[in-house]
Amino acid sequence: MRSLRITLCAGAVVAAALAPAAYAADAGVWVTPASPAPGSDIQLRATGCAGQTGTAKSAAFVADAQLTGKDGALVGDSRVPTSLKPGTYDIKVSCDGYDDKVKGTVTVAAGGGPSPSAPASPVAPVHAGGGGTAHLALVDARETGPGTRQAVIGLVLASVAAVAVAVRSARRSRHGEARD
Structure with missing residues (x-):
């Protein structure tokens, strides 16, 4: 072996x-x-x-x-x-x-090769709307999403929920034994 x-x-x-x-x-x-x-x-x-x-x-x-x-x-x-x-x-x-x-x-x-039918870069602004959301494209992806603070809050809430379930289960088992 x-x-x-x-x-x-x-x-x-x-x-x-x-x-x-x-x-x-x-x-x-x-x-x-x-x-x-x-x-x-x-x-x-x-x-x-x-x-x-x-x-x-x-x-x-x-x-x-x-x-x-x-x-x-x-x-x-x-x-x-x-x-x-x-x-x-x-x-x-x-x-x-x-x-x-x-x-x-x-x-x-x-x-x-094929000659470009349009200039390589825009010569005027594009009329596409959404001007108010342009700044969102500049946001760094590392700065978005949950961070350490949200992770700690999530762990605390999960711990509180686990304790609540354990306490409720303990009460039910004590009350269940007393009825027999």
Whole structure:
């Protein structure tokens, strides 16, 4: 029985030691479409980062792509400059506090991509209403929701309820024994 326990512990140690290497082997950057034309919008998917945010940089992007966590990967969007020459360009993803932690490439195809039908940024205010709620978008998610104060109040209320149930049960059992 002891040898089985030692074997299982040794197997767990080996699996734990190899897990980061296996995880790193799956690291990479994927671009959709695979061979974008100049002026095309692209979607990025990067694996190999444990965090929920990252930044993808490449000479093939108009601007650095901000990546956010989704389905175990970091995803984001960018655009290929219309003046970019066809070729293969490096993509470097910074995440988990490390620069260039994940690397990949994008191959830009020849030919003009779709030209934008509208300006990239608004030229006038959008008439969508909801102006009074705009400040809510600026609220930090860490500042919302229950905090320590609410947790303590909840624990106190739960404790009071538990004591009330215990007292009531004790009274019922005492009164039930006296009737027999």
